[in-house]
Amino acid sequence: MNIHQFVTEIRVRPGTYFGKKKIDSLSDVGFFIYGFLFAEGSLGQTDDFDMFFRKEFQSFVVNKLDVRLTKIEFWFETINKKVNNNEAAIDLFFNLFDEFYLLYEKRR
Secondary structure (H helix, E strand, O other), X not given: OOHHHHHHHHHXXXXXXXXXXXXXXXXXXXXXXXXXXXXXXXXXXXXXXXXXXXXXXXXXXXHHHOOOOOOOOOHXXXXXXXXXXXXXXXXXXXXXXXXXXHHHHHHO
């Protein structure tokens, strides 16, 4: 399983990962994703998209949302600040993630 498959699973079955039918916090999703990437890397199972996500997703989010960072922050903090609403932040993340994945597919 790579990060694309993992995020798809979270989207379709949030209860499996968060114990609820609805995701309450984008920060929870973000830390869950970082945990997944860490575990995957520890096992030596990181694929090309996972590396691309690690290196480029934060910059992609900053550029797409047209924000200026004043400090180092996680991509989910950037999204949360931009919309200031949990449900909207989660929806925006999934939309940005889909767009990011299409960008990855085009560059292959």
